[in-house]
Amino acid sequence: MVPEGAVLEARAINAWRGERHILRDVSFTVHAGEFLKVTGPNGVGKTTLLRVVCGLLPAESGEVHWCGRPVRGASDEFHAQLGYLGHPNSLKADLTARENLRFLAGLRQALSDKEIDAALDRCGILSRGDLPSRSLSAGQKRRLALARLLLAEASLWVLDEPVTNLDTAGITLVEELIQEHVQRGGLALAAAHQRLLDHSPNLRRLEMR
Amino acid sequence: MWLWIHKFGSPPHAYRLLGKLAPWFGWPALGLILLATWWGLVKAPADYQQGDAFRILYVHAPSAWMSMFTYVVMAVAAGIGLIWRIKLAHAAAAAAAPIGAAFTFLALVTGSIWGKPMWGTWWVWDARLTSELLLLFLYLGYMALRASFDDPQRADRASAVLAIVGVINVPIIHYSVVWWSTLHQAASVTKLDKPSIALPMLIPLFIMIAGFQLYFGWLICRRLRAEILRRERNASWLKEAN
Amino acid sequence: MRRAAVSAAARLVFTRDLTLAWRRWDEVAQPLIFYVVVTTLFPLATTPDLTELRKIAGGVLWVAALLSSLLALESLFRSDVEDGTMEQWVLSGQPLGWLLLAKVACHWVLTGLPLVVISPIIGTALGLPFDAWGTLIVSLLLGTATLSVLGGIGAALTVGVRRGSVLLSLLVLPLAMPLLIFGSRAVTMAMDGDSPAGPLQLLAAIFFLVLSLGPLAMSAAIRISVES
Numbered sequence: 001m002v003p004e005g006a007v008l009e010a011r012a013i014n015a016w017r018g019e020r021h022i023l024r025d026v027s028f029t030v031h032a033g034e035f036l037k038v039t040g041p042n043g044v045g046k047t048t049l050l051r052v053v054c055g056l057l058p059a060e061s062g063e064v065h066w067c068g069r070p071v072r073g074a075s076d077e078f079h080a081q082l083g084y085l086g087h088p089n090s091l092k093a094d095l096t097a098r099e100n101l102r103f104l105a106g107l108r109q110a111l112s113d114k115e116i117d118a119a120l121d122r123c124g125i126l127s128r129g130d131l132p133s134r135s136l137s138a139g140q141k142r143r144l145a146l147a148r149l150l151l152a153e154a155s156l157w158v159l160d161e162p163v164t165n166l167d168t169a170g171i172t173l174v175e176e177l178i179q180e181h182v183q184r185g186g187l188a189l190a191a192a193h194q195r196l197l198d199h200s201p202n203l204r205r206l207e208m209r
Numbered sequence: 210m211w212l213w214i215h216k217f218g219s220p221p222h223a224y225r226l227l228g229k230l231a232p233w234f235g236w237p238a239l240g241l242i243l244l245a246t247w248w249g250l251v252k253a254p255a256d257y258q259q260g261d262a263f264r265i266l267y268v269h270a271p272s273a274w275m276s277m278f279t280y281v282v283m284a285v286a287a288g289i290g291l292i293w294r295i296k297l298a299h300a301a302a303a304a305a306a307p308i309g310a311a312f313t314f315l316a317l318v319t320g321s322i323w324g325k326p327m328w329g330t331w332w333v334w335d336a337r338l339t340s341e342l343l344l345l346f347l348y349l350g351y352m353a354l355r356a357s358f359d360d361p362q363r364a365d366r367a368s369a370v371l372a373i374v375g376v377i378n379v380p381i382i383h384y385s386v387v388w389w390s391t392l393h394q395a396a397s398v399t400k401l402d403k404p405s406i407a408l409p410m411l412i413p414l415f416i417m418i419a420g421f422q423l424y425f426g427w428l429i430c431r432r433l434r435a436e437i438l439r440r441e442r443n444a445s446w447l448k449e450a451n
Numbered sequence: 452m453r454r455a456a457v458s459a460a461a462r463l464v465f466t467r468d469l470t471l472a473w474r475r476w477d478e479v480a481q482p483l484i485f486y487v488v489v490t491t492l493f494p495l496a497t498t499p500d501l502t503e504l505r506k507i508a509g510g511v512l513w514v515a516a517l518l519s520s521l522l523a524l525e526s527l528f529r530s531d532v533e534d535g536t537m538e539q540w541v542l543s544g545q546p547l548g549w550l551l552l553a554k555v556a557c558h559w560v561l562t563g564l565p566l567v568v569i570s571p572i573i574g575t576a577l578g579l580p581f582d583a584w585g586t587l588i589v590s591l592l593l594g595t596a597t598l599s600v601l602g603g604i605g606a607a608l609t610v611g612v613r614r615g616s617v618l619l620s621l622l623v624l625p626l627a628m629p630l631l632i633f634g635s636r637a638v639t640m641a642m643d644g645d646s647p648a649g650p651l652q653l654l655a656a657i658f659f660l661v662l663s664l665g666p667l668a669m670s671a672a673i674r675i676s677v678e679s
Contacts, residue, residue: 018360019443056538057678058294058362080454080544088535094474095467103467104536107460107543107550109453148539291671346625353621357612366675367608371622374604374668378626381657385629392636 003081006032006067006155008053008187013062015045015052022048025062028206032155035178035188037196040208046191047087049208050160053189054084066156080108083154085162089145093134097125097144100133105151119147123173138165146177157181159190171196221446223297224437227430234426241420248413256410262326265319267414271421272316273337276344277379279309279425283351284376287369297433299365300440302372303355304432308425310348316341336390340383347375361440460545461553468557482523482562483569489515490573505578509638512574512587513594513631516566520595521623523562524602525616527555528673532610538677548666551673555603555665563595579642586641586651590634593654600665601626607672611679629657 008030015023022045030036038046051057053064055075064071071078091100101116120126123143128136133144142165149157157178163171175197178188182202190196197203249267256263283305290298320338321331332338354371358364441447455463472479493511494504504511531537531554540550570591571584579587605623609615633654637647 016362051678054542056541076544076546078544079542082542082544084539084542086535086538088533088538090535090539092467092471092530092534092536094471099467099470103463103470104539106463107455107540107545109455110459343625343628346621350618350622350625353618354608354612357609357614357618360679363611363675363678367672370604370668370672370675371608374626374664377660377664378629381629381660382625385632385653389632389636 003067003155006081006185006187007065008156008189009065009068010049010053011063011065013049013052013064014060015048015057016060017045017048023052023059026208027062030156030187030189030204032185032187033182033202034204035182035190035197035200035202036204036206038189038191038206038208039193042193044208046208047160050084050158050189050191051086054082054158055079056084081155083149083152083157085145085149085157085159087160087164089141090148091133091141091144094132096130096132097136097147098129100144101148101151105148108152111151115151119150120144122150122177123147124169139167139170142166143170143173146174150177155186157186157188157190159188159192161192162190163192163194163196175200220297220437220441220444224434227434227437231427231430231434234423234430238420238423238427241416241423245413245417245420248416253410253413259327262323263410265323266410267417269316269319269323270414271418272312272319273341274418275421275425276309276313276316276341278422279305279312280344280347280372280379281376283309284372287372291366291369291373296365296440297437299369300436301429301433302369303365304429304436306348306352306355308428308432310345310352313341313345313348317345334390336387339390340386343382343386344379347379351375455545457545457549460543461549464550464553465557468554469561472557472561479561482519483565485522486515486519486566487569487573489518490577494577501578505580505642508574508577508579509583509587509635509642511577512570512579512591512638513635516570516591516595517598517624517627517631519566520563520598521602521620523558524599524606524623525619527558527603527606528610528676529606529615532673532676537673541674541677547670547673551603551607551669552600552666555599555669558603559596559599563599567591567595579638582644583638583641586647587638589651590637590647590654593651593658594630594634597630597654597658597661598623598627600661600669604665604668604672607669607676610673611676630654633657 010026010028013023013026014021026049028036038049040046048057052059055064055071055078066078066081090104092103095103097120098113098116101119102111105111105116117126117129120129123146125136125140125143125147128140133141136144142162146162149159159178162174166174171194178190178197179200179202182188182200245267249264253264255261283302286298286302286305289295290302317338320341324333324338325331351368351371355364355368358367438447490511493507497507498504528537531540541547543550567588570587571579574584574587575581602619602623605619605626606615608622609619612618633650637650637654640647640650
């Protein structure tokens with residue numbers, strides 16, 4: 001599933017938010033089987049960096065390379081390999097948990113009901129599958145967003161504060177999911193200010209100031 | 210070529226170059242406009258039908274021409290900014306919009322004034338005036354969209370998309386209005402856009418158009434400089450210059 | 452990888468919006484009610500005399516259709532951008548223009564089509580003869596569909612903006628003038644017994660132009676709007 005020797009490279013990225021020069025020459029590399037944790041205080045530009053990497057925000061200068069090729073100009077191919085978990089959970093309140101997964105994760109690949117149930121089960125919300133997502137708790141909504149990430153079958157995960165609203169069991173779940181993903185040869189990039197996988201051998205840190 | 214664009218595209222360089230260019234547009238513009246005004250108002254013969262009233266043509270026609278010219282310039286600049294991500298091009302589009310709106314407004318007002326002696330009414334729904342009015346709406350929409358964003362970069366790119374959509378639509382709008390007005394020929398007496406003018410009347414018109422073009426060049430130099438200053442107010446090169 | 456085909460993805464978008472509309476049918480019905488109310492204004496404001504009304508019937512129907520379509524378009528992308536669905540679409544690896552076109556198509560089926568269906572009835576109330584029904588329906592079919600795409604561009608541009616609804620009308624109405632001119636003219640020509648083929652063909656030409664370039668402009672605009 002993961003391309004051989006997959007590598008994500010950010011080269012000297014500069015980005016502005018309004019009048020603030022928020023990213024100054026940020027560079028990093030993530031190889032297959034690695035988890036890069038971006039840390040730093042609030043407002044330092046973690047979210048901006050992740051959004052630039054995904055291509056949601058244009059960088060002022062600098063480039064993102066995927067498997068040695070610049071992402072710009074081949075973004076659909078890159079996005080097909082990318083699973084992004086942002087601040088919002090990207091759920092429709094009027095749709096049930098199952099429908100949310102079918103209509104959003106289904107854009108990327110054909111999904112069977114069994115796969116959807118498996119993802120819900122893995123994230124511990126199988127019993128909530130037919131409830132409209134408006135009636136889920138904040139933590140359950142986050143778990144549903146995680147289930148969507150699983151179904152994306154992406155080789156690169158970009159996670160923005162993945163453990164927001166989650167209880168201890170939920171945090172353990174996120175850690176397990178990232179571990180499994182990385183051990184399968186996937187790449188993961190997460191912004192987090194909580195403790196997350198602090199003792200994993202595959203962990204690398206990018207401290208932003 | 211690329212090196213040159215990037216050098217020109219750098220704000221300090223562009224700022225200085227525009228400062229040097231401005232007088233080369235400004236003075237000839239003033240000269241030509243004065244010459245054409247004198248020629249048009251004094252030297253050119255009066256029209257045998259309209260008398261002296263036709264002389265407002267020397268302001269109306271160049272304004273109408275410039276209103277469309279400016280929209281095209283704006284859309285091309287916006288397109289360059291969007292495709293090659295050149296900030297200076299976006300700034301030029303931003304600087305051009307109010308100029309274009311002003312020319313459009315001038316064309317509307319002079320057309321309306323012209324209508325009074327011609328048709329005895331201040332407003333006639335003829336093709337030229339109506340499409341100028343729609344063009345004014347397009348300019349206003351563009352400026353309103355630009356103003357409604359807090360982030361200047363998003364404002365640049367969103368308004369660029371609108372300018373491009375608009376410039377594709379301008380000919381369609383224009384011809385649909387012409388088509389519409391020919392169907393209602395009874396309502397409009399004569400059309401302003403096809404006047405059969407004698408050569409002595411045409412020469413000052415062309416001089417005036419040339420003058421307006423240069424005046425536009427001067428305005429864009431000045432406004433673009435102001436736009437660069439506004440956008441770069443925190444940049445280091447400005448602090449060094451002071 | 453079992454990448455979903457573009458057509459499958461577009462179908463999912465279409466089905467999702469139908470499902471959502473089914474659960475919020477009151478919101479879907481509003482533009483249609485607005486359309487009926489606006490057309491009622493004209494006889495009250497001018498004259499109940501059908502021979503007088505007949506002269507402006509084509510224009511009234513078209514202006515009302517234009518306004519109510521715009522009203523419905525204002526919130527087209529808002530909830531998807533606000534809840535983060537749209538950024539997932541941008542990152543789905545599917546061509547964004549097709550997804551947006553599917554969404555606009557669903558929106559048209561839900562708001563534009565009912566409006567077209569009800570128009571002959573309202574037209575009759577305004578003195579529109581039976582002979583002109585066909586022209587009215589064809590012109591409104593083409594016109595509302597074109598307007599949905601044009602308005603989709605405007606909605607995509609204004610989705611992240613304060614007071615986007617007024618701005619949307621300001622942006623889109625001037626662009627929609629040719630539709631109004633050709634559409635209402637076609638209806639009037641049909642009422643006068645002339646062949647409306649000319650303006651209808653022009654409407655069709657504009658429809659195909661907008662259909663081919665619109666998705667590009669919409670996806671460019673959405674990419675800008677999801678940045679914030």
